[in-house]
Amino acid sequence: MTQSFEAAIRSFAPSLPLGVALSGGADSTALLLACARRWPGQVRAFHVHHGLQAAADGFEQHCVALCRQLNVPLHVQRLDARSAAGQSPEDAARQARYGALQAMVLAGVAAPGIPCIALAQHADDQVETLLLALSRGSGVAGLAAMPAYRERAGVAWHRPLLRVSGVDVRRWLREQGMAWVEDPTNSDTRFTRNRIRADLLPAVEAAFPGFRETFARTAANAWQATELLGEIAQEDLALIGLPPALGLLRQLSRSRQANALRHWLRHQYQTTPSAAQLAELLDQIAACTTRGHRIHLKVGRGFVVRSALHLDWYDPGVCVS
Numbered sequence: 001m002t003q004s005f006e007a008a009i010r011s012f013a014p015s016l017p018l019g020v021a022l023s024g025g026a027d028s029t030a031l032l033l034a035c036a037r038r039w040p041g042q043v044r045a046f047h048v049h050h051g052l053q054a055a056a057d058g059f060e061q062h063c064v065a066l067c068r069q070l071n072v073p074l075h076v077q078r079l080d081a082r083s084a085a086g087q088s089p090e091d092a093a094r095q096a097r098y099g100a101l102q103a104m105v106l107a108g109v110a111a112p113g114i115p116c117i118a119l120a121q122h123a124d125d126q127v128e129t130l131l132l133a134l135s136r137g138s139g140v141a142g143l144a145a146m147p148a149y150r151e152r153a154g155v156a157w158h159r160p161l162l163r164v165s166g167v168d169v170r171r172w173l174r175e176q177g178m179a180w181v182e183d184p185t186n187s188d189t190r191f192t193r194n195r196i197r198a199d200l201l202p203a204v205e206a207a208f209p210g211f212r213e214t215f216a217r218t219a220a221n222a223w224q225a226t227e228l229l230g231e232i233a234q235e236d237l238a239l240i241g242l243p244p245a246l247g248l249l250r251q252l253s254r255s256r257q258a259n260a261l262r263h264w265l266r267h268q269y270q271t272t273p274s275a276a277q278l279a280e281l282l283d284q285i286a287a288c289t290t291r292g293h294r295i296h297l298k299v300g301r302g303f304v305v306r307s308a309l310h311l312d313w314y315d316p317g318v319c320v321s
Contacts, residue, residue, distance in 0.1 A: 002212050003163040005172040009034045012160040016042045019117035024059040026180040027120035030173040036070045048100045049078040062181045105155050116156035123212040124166040128196050143222035233263030243310040271300025
């Protein structure tokens with residue numbers, strides 16, 4: 001079952017002091033307010049100013065006023081989150097936001113030793129993320145959507161509201177008499193996520209009233225499968241070596257080759273191959289039985305190449321001295 005906002009906060013047990021990502025919208029405003037009340041003096045707020053729209057200054061002003069009212073230290077990072085060629089604006093902003101939040105935590109701008117940061121995504125956000133993954137033909141990593149807890153690069157990320165509906169978050173916030181700011185792009189149906197929210201979710205709720213809970217179980221099951229695939233990939237790469245040895249890689253089944261290569265590229269180079277790119281790479285590896293066979297394939301934002309008896313990857317946009 002979905003949780004009430006109050007129940008989600010009661011069951012949230014992070015390490016302290018706690019960082020809270022604050023956009024100024026209803027969800028993050030509610031999360032910060034609840035955390036500041038529960039752990040007075042132990043909460044810090046982090047706001048990322050994306051510089052993408054005129055309303056961004058208003059978001060920051062709201063965050064400043066709110067944190068002053070709650071007596072919560074606020075730390076603001078301004079950045080240019082414009083997308084690169086071929087990159088979606090939403091993805092560019094998301095990556096820039098998470099990078100800025102992580103950098104602020106690791107730099108100790110709020111206080112040294114903040115072990116974790118809380119994010120305000122809720123059950124509706126999780127459903128939207130899952131539907132986006134389905135529309136793109138994603139594998140289990142995409143269907144895992146957003147985990148409730150994850151450690152990455154020395155930072156623990158919590159999402160305590162993933163079983164709380166967006167309606168319940170706003171209901172609680174109104175009961176507290178608190179204001180928030182609305183992002184004007186949230187109603188812009190040029191963005192796929194907004195079309196899902198406005199057009200698809202009402203129809204899904206009419207047909208399947210308990211969809212938030214069942215979709216959350218699907219995402220949780222997919223996350224377990226993703227973790228298992230990661231463990232298998234690590235075991236295989238420990239035998240194959242880094243960079244991967246072609247001869248040892250060919251001894252694996254095609255599915256395990258694909259799993260190991262995805263893991264290698266994602267964790268070593270922060271790039272993800274498309275399904276077509278990965279299929280072509282696997283075909284080339286199967287055909288690569290002679291010393292003269294050349295591999296030079298576009299994969300992710302760079303190229304996978306054959307280097308003697310191994311595979312390698314490089315980004316032509318990055319100069320290596």
